[in-house]
Amino acid sequence: MELVRDGKNRYRLVRTGKMRVDAVVYVNEVLLPLLRDDKSLEQLAHAAMLPGVINPVVGMPDIHEGFGLPIGGVMAVGEDGVISAGAVGMDINCGVRLIRTDLRVREVPVPQLKNLMLTVEDYVPTGVGKKSKHGELSRRLFERVARTGVRALVEQGVGAAADLEYIEEGGCLAGADLDAVSREAYKRGETQLGTLGGGNHFIEFQEVAELLEPALAERWGLFPGQLTVMIHTGSRGFGHQICTDFSRSHVTAAKKYGIELPNKGLACAPSNSPEGRQYFQAMACAVNFAFANRHLISHDVGRAFADVFRKEPEKLGFGLVYDVAHNIAKWERHGGRKVLVHRKGATRALPPGHEDNPRPYRETGHPALIPGSMGTSSYVLAGTERAAATFFSVNHGAGRVLSRGAAERTISREQFEESMGAVLYNIRNFKEIVDESPLAYKDVDQVVQTLAEIGLTRKVARLRPLAVIKGKD
DNA sequence: ATGTGC
Numbered sequence: 087m088e089l090v091r092d093g094k095n096r097y098r099l100v101r102t103g104k105m106r107v108d109a110v111v112y113v114n115e116v117l118l119p120l121l122r123d124d125k126s127l128e129q130l131a132h133a134a135m136l137p138g139v140i141n142p143v144v145g146m147p148d149i150h151e152g153f154g155l156p157i158g159g160v161m162a163v164g165e166d167g168v169i170s171a172g173a174v175g176m177d178i179n180c181g182v183r184l185i186r187t188d189l190r191v192r193e194v195p196v197p198q199l200k201n202l203m204l205t206v207e208d209y210v211p212t213g214v215g216k217k218s219k220h221g222e223l224s225r226r227l228f229e230r231v232a233r234t235g236v237r238a239l240v241e242q243g244v245g246a247a248a249d250l251e252y253i254e255e256g257g258c259l260a261g262a263d264l265d266a267v268s269r270e271a272y273k274r275g276e277t278q279l280g281t282l283g284g285g286n287h288f289i290e291f292q293e294v295a296e297l298l299e300p301a302l303a304e305r306w307g308l309f310p311g312q313l314t315v316m317i318h319t320g321s322r323g324f325g326h327q328i329c330t331d332f333s334r335s336h337v338t339a340a341k342k343y344g345i346e347l348p349n350k351g352l353a354c355a356p357s358n359s360p361e362g363r364q365y366f367q368a369m370a371c372a373v374n375f376a377f378a379n380r381h382l383i384s385h386d387v388g389r390a391f392a393d394v395f396r397k398e399p400e401k402l403g404f405g406l407v408y409d410v411a412h413n414i415a416k417w418e419r420h421g422g423r424k425v426l427v428h429r430k431g432a433t434r435a436l437p438p439g440h441e442d443n444p445r446p447y448r449e450t451g452h453p454a455l456i457p458g459s460m461g462t463s464s465y466v467l468a469g470t471e472r473a474a475a476t477f478f479s480v481n482h483g484a485g486r487v488l489s490r491g492a493a494e495r496t497i498s499r500e501q502f503e504e505s506m507g508a509v510l511y512n513i514r515n516f517k518e519i520v521d522e523s524p525l526a527y528k529d530v531d532q533v534v535q536t537l538a539e540i541g542l543t544r545k546v547a548r549l550r551p552l553a554v555i556k557g558k559d
Numbered sequence: 560a561t562g563t564g565c
Contacts, residue, residue: 153560177560215562274562285560326561413560 087131095536098142099127104348105134111145112476114536120487120528121149126156132348133159137356138167140425144476146432147536148485148528154333154351157431157486160479165424168345169362170354171332171369173428174415178325178369179376180287181254181411182318182433182455184466185384187391188403189313191293191552196510199291199553202394203512206289206555209386212512213557214284215323217277220382224279228272228375231279233262235374236381244385245406251444252406254434254452257377259416262370268331271368275324275375280382284557286483286522287319288460289387295463295550302468303547306407306453314549315387316464317380318457320413325372332365357426366415373414380409407466408453410434412482418442420477431482435469435543440478453546456534459484459527460554461506465534466547473542480543484530493526501525510553519556 092098092110097118099109109130113121121127126149133155134143140162149158154172161173194202211219218224223242230238236257240247250256264272282289294312297303308314321328332353339355339362340347347353355361384406388399395402415428427434435454436443443452454467467480488496497505499516505524513519520526537543 175560180560214560283560284563287560320560323561330561 087127089127095540099131101134105131107134107139107141107143109134109143109145111149112147112536112542114147114532116532117147117528117536125151129154129156130159132352133161133173135348136163136168136170136352136354137345138164140164144479146479146481147533148431148481148483150486152430154349155428155430158481159430160432160477161428162420162425162477163357163428165358167357167426168354169357169365169415169426170352170428171329171336171365172351172353173430174329174369175413175430176326176329177320177413178328178372179411180320180413181376181380181409182316182457183380183384183409184407184453184455185315185387186307186403186405186407187313190311191313192311194313198394200510202291202390203510203553203555205390205393206387207512209390210280210282210289210383212282212555213559216281218280220280221277225276228276228279229264231378232264232371232374234258235377239378239381245381249381249406251446253377253409254411256444257381259370259373261366262374263367264371266364266367267328267371271324271327271331274327275322278322278324279379280386281322281379282319282383282557283322284559287557289383289555290316290460290551291553292316292464292549292551294547296548298545298547302450303466305450306546307405308466308547316457316549317383319379319383321372321376322379324375328368328372332368336361336365369415373411377409408455410455420474427477429479432479433482434478435467435473435480436478437469437471437473454480454543456481457483458530459524460511460522460556461509461524461551462530464549465530465545466549467534468544468546470541470544476542480537481533484527484533486526487528488526490521493521493523497523497525509551512555513558518559522556
């Protein structure tokens with residue numbers, strides 16, 4: 087397997103052996119060496135072997151080894167090709183939502199910020215295995231949420247109908263069918279609406295630190311010194327179970343349809359087969375659940391703001407900038423063809439004027455939301471026409487450089503605390519959070535710059551972390 | 560990522 091330089095910040099794995107197409111990975115000189123002891127390039131090559139795959143399979147600068155497709159991978163497949171649960175990921179519609187306020191960070195003293203953190207934690211369950219505090223609502227609305235997404239919550243008075251235009255797909259991916267979902271997945275999902283989860287998921291209070299395209303940032307409602315809230319979570323146990331179910335059953339399906347699997351994690355079925363359609367139907371349920379999960383969490387964050395500032399969220403300028411997925415498969419048009427784009431740790435970023443942009447962002451292109459690691463900046467990016475080369479995709483974050491285990495073994499308490507700087511966090515026991523240290527991640531500035539300097543994205547705003555809420559066990 | 564492992 088040979089990686090050849092193919093222009094600035096761009097390397098190509100030229101088709102060889104059973105690969106049907108090339109793989110292209112976008113990294114600069116700093117990020118390239120980080121792929122040394124990592125199977126992600128091999129995993130891109132595996133994806134390039136699947137039936138119907140379209141040239142090229144793409145790796146983002148935050149790429150790292152995953153299950154099946156690497157995290158930071160984009161695999162587009164024609165109508166005659168396959169769909170793969172492992173190319174979407176365990177956390178279906180893991181994604182990011184950004185909320186703006188009219189508050190200025192300098193007007194919010196640290197004790198008030200701490201109070202805000204505690205109040206949010208009262209409303210939003212965090213940590214692995216946690217169940218919804220809206221137990222009755224979660225159970226009652228679960229089926230409607232899975233079928234119709236965020237709209238089911240809006241109908242109950244959670245948020246406003248106008249919010250739907252500020253969510254990818256209007257908060258509902260078409261084609262969801264609960265009949266495709268196992269009993270097991272259903273049971274795990276119905277009690278988890280409005281929960282954060284663990285691992286890299288978070289609720290973060292941020293300050294708009296820098297406007298890189300001031301006119302556009304202001305048009306999107308951002309201003310320097312502004313307090314924003316970023317929510318990063320997904321479909322919890324529901325999506326996890328769906329991925330597990332289909333990664334197993336599609337090994338059999340692949341055999342049935344004569345598909346040779348380069349690795350088990352890429353288990354797949356023809357997208358037009360009953361097995362392939364069933365995965366799409368189930369995945370769409372989890373996509374809708376995750377959009378609704380972030381929506382209900384925002385509602386609860388709004389309640390916390392109302393408690394602390396003694397003003398209704400609307401009076402605080404509380405509003406949705408955007409909500410975007412980074413683990414999803416969707417049918418889209420690229421190069422005049424209908425293709426199924428699998429994005430796993432990759433964020434859609436449509437260019438200005440593209441007809442698939444939501445109405446408020448039709449002219450400018452929608453914001454692409456990129457969380458950094460805790461303790462480092464996050465970014466608001468915009469799409470470009472050049473990113474047609476990546477099926478209009480950008481990175482999804484900083485990307486891991488140390489596994490959880492390696493982080494726990496090698497990062498000391500002192501190093502951890504230094505890496506967090508002045509950022510507040512809710513976890514007392516450093517061992518529970520060291521695997522999320524900024525030291526376990528790549529440099530998000532390098533990652534974003536890699537794409538920006540070759541015109542695959544534009545930096546609109548940089549957000550600085552003030553305080554982060556992570557999952558508590 | 561995950562009621563975190565065959």
